[in-house]
Every structure is written in structure tokens, then in C-alpha cells.
Amino acid sequence: MGKLICIDAGHGGTDPGACGNGLKEKNITLKMALKVGKLLSECGFDVVYTRTKDIYVALGERCRIANSKKCDAFVSIHNNSAANISANGIETLCYTKNNLAYYIQQNLIDELNLTDRGVKERKDLYVLNSTDMQAVLVELGFISNAKEAELLKDESFLDRAAKCIVKGICKYFNVNYEEVDKMEKVKRNYKYKNTTKSFDVVNWDGNNYIAVRDLAELLNKKVKYDNTTKLTIIED
Ligand SMILES: [Zn+2]
Known part of the structure; x- marks a missing residue:
């Protein structure tokens, strides 16, 4: 039986997340979640989403979905934002440092050529401390950084990023990553x-x-x- 992965698109509905440079975080995270989920299915994983539309879902509900379905991993997708507009790069957050976080972070850094902010422990994040399974939160670039915002508007960049996240998940679960570029x-x-x-x-x-x-x-x-x-x- 395939592993069950919960894909969590950060924010949504009345909660737009970070906004700036013509972007709303909730829209990018949803696009990314759907792309990641589709690729995971093609690799033989079963996928649960916390949302597939632009709706508000409380943090507790996101965890409840993953816990009640007994998911094998929880991958939350977000974008960063900072008052300092030069802040940039990718980081993967987790409750305790683990290989799922490292593999995802490494694949993103190898492929996307952005600053490696590393894997960081965050005990305070609800979706990391209230999920029963291995949980990570990917901060895919800064909406507040003009250069990275341009990348986040580029569908092919998002496709590449989604592939990196899926490759990291595949590596963690010892699943062969199939090149899913369909001709x-x-x-x-x-x-x-x-x-x-x-x-x-x-x-x-x-x-x-x-x-x-x-x-x-x-x-x-x-x-x-x-x-x-x-x-x-x-x-x-
Ligand atoms: Zn966020």
C-alpha cells in the first residue's frame, strides 16, 4: 500500500498570508500544493489535502485531517516575508530536525539556485507541534523580495519547485522518483x-x-x- 501524504496549502480564504509584489501567499501555496499532490499521485503515493480551494481552514483542523487519516507525512507549503526586502532564500522548518526536511531542502537548493537558509527547528508552529506524523513546513522564497516574487509568478518555476519537494519525499520513503515529464x-x-x-x-x-x-x-x-x-x- 502506498504511503499517505498530507499536503497542506498554507493560509486561504479570509487569511491571505503574506502579501506583496502583486502576490498573495494563499494563492501560491494552493497552486504548489496541487502540483505537489498531482506529482505524488503519479509516483504512487496517496494524497490528502487540507484544502483544494481558496477557503479558510483553521490550523487545528489541518492537523485533525492529517491525524485522523493517519498520514505518514505532513508537508505544509508557505512563502516567507520579511520587513527587510533583501531577505531571500528557502528554508524548511520542522519540530525536530529530520531527513524528510533535509531531503526536501536539499532538492530545492540543488535545483533552484536560491539561498540555502537551511533546515530549522520550530517548536512554536502549530502544524508542526500538533501533527502526529513527520511534519515539515517549506518556506519557498520571499514574497517580500522582488526578485523571488517574480520567480513565484512563473508557473515553470513552481513546477520545478514542486518536483523538488516530491523528489525529497520520494527519497525519504525510498520510492523511486519517476521522471514525470509527460511528452x-x-x-x-x-x-x-x-x-x-x-x-x-x-x-x-x-x-x-x-x-x-x-x-x-x-x-x-x-x-x-x-x-x-x-x-x-x-x-x-
Ligand atoms: Zn505562511
């Missing part, structure tokens, strides 16, 4: 001289990949594979 197949029309043809191409990382045979067909060429030389030969 998307799309139809594209290509024109050569006066002929337009439609082919299935694979879109990956923003590039379209067309099969050599399809390209040759479009260009009125033949493709042969020579088994002796192991060469693919394109002929007129």
Missing part, C-alpha cells in the same frame, strides 16, 4: 514546396520532434536502414 503528442502541419502534410510530433521542453521517416516523406525522400553499417540512409 505531449500534437498534430502539426508542415509545408514543403507546394505540399502541406500533417504529422504527429512530440512536444517536449518547448520543441517539436518529428520522426525522420515523416520528415523524409514530406521532403519526398526515402529512408532506409542499413543493418550492416547501422546507418539510417536518406535517399532521393
Whole structure:
């Protein structure tokens, strides 16, 4: 049976969390929670959310959800904010230092190239001291920092960050992280001289990949594979 992970999107509803640079923390944490949850499911985890919409959920209720479902881990997602607008970086908070926190923090730092503020113990945080399972709280960058706020507006940055968090969870539970970048197949029309043809191409990382045979067909060429030389030969 898969491990059950509680994903907690910080704040929500009437509690916006940190606000600044055109951002509200509650919106980023929700986006991140849904991304993390989706990736976790693809890796074979079962996922419980404390919220999947922009609603207020009390801290006690968040813990009750995780405790009553007997979750194996609780991962809360937040963004930082400080009066000093130059404050920046990522930190992972926990009640007692543990590998789940270290693995998540390490993956985020390795991939995102932001300041490593480290793993920190926080005994005072309700969701850390009132959850029965291993619990961590990720502070993914500072909303109050203009540069990091720009990153937090970038969907691809959030995707990368979500992947890092999931990789950390996978490592903690000894689950093989499957590369979950799905290659998307799309139809594209290509024109050569006066002929337009439609082919299935694979879109990956923003590039379209067309099969050599399809390209040759479009260009009125033949493709042969020579088994002796192991060469693919394109002929007129
Ligand atoms: Zn927060």
C-alpha cells in the first residue's frame, strides 16, 4: 500500500498570508500544493489535502485531517516575508530536525539556485507541534523580495519547485522518483514546396520532434536502414 501524504496549502480564504509584489501567499501555496499532490499521485503515493480551494481552514483542523487519516507525512507549503526586502532564500522548518526536511531542502537548493537558509527547528508552529506524523513546513522564497516574487509568478518555476519537494519525499520513503515529464503528442502541419502534410510530433521542453521517416516523406525522400553499417540512409 502506498504511503499517505498530507499536503497542506498554507493560509486561504479570509487569511491571505503574506502579501506583496502583486502576490498573495494563499494563492501560491494552493497552486504548489496541487502540483505537489498531482506529482505524488503519479509516483504512487496517496494524497490528502487540507484544502483544494481558496477557503479558510483553521490550523487545528489541518492537523485533525492529517491525524485522523493517519498520514505518514505532513508537508505544509508557505512563502516567507520579511520587513527587510533583501531577505531571500528557502528554508524548511520542522519540530525536530529530520531527513524528510533535509531531503526536501536539499532538492530545492540543488535545483533552484536560491539561498540555502537551511533546515530549522520550530517548536512554536502549530502544524508542526500538533501533527502526529513527520511534519515539515517549506518556506519557498520571499514574497517580500522582488526578485523571488517574480520567480513565484512563473508557473515553470513552481513546477520545478514542486518536483523538488516530491523528489525529497520520494527519497525519504525510498520510492523511486519517476521522471514525470509527460511528452505531449500534437498534430502539426508542415509545408514543403507546394505540399502541406500533417504529422504527429512530440512536444517536449518547448520543441517539436518529428520522426525522420515523416520528415523524409514530406521532403519526398526515402529512408532506409542499413543493418550492416547501422546507418539510417536518406535517399532521393
Ligand atoms: Zn505562511
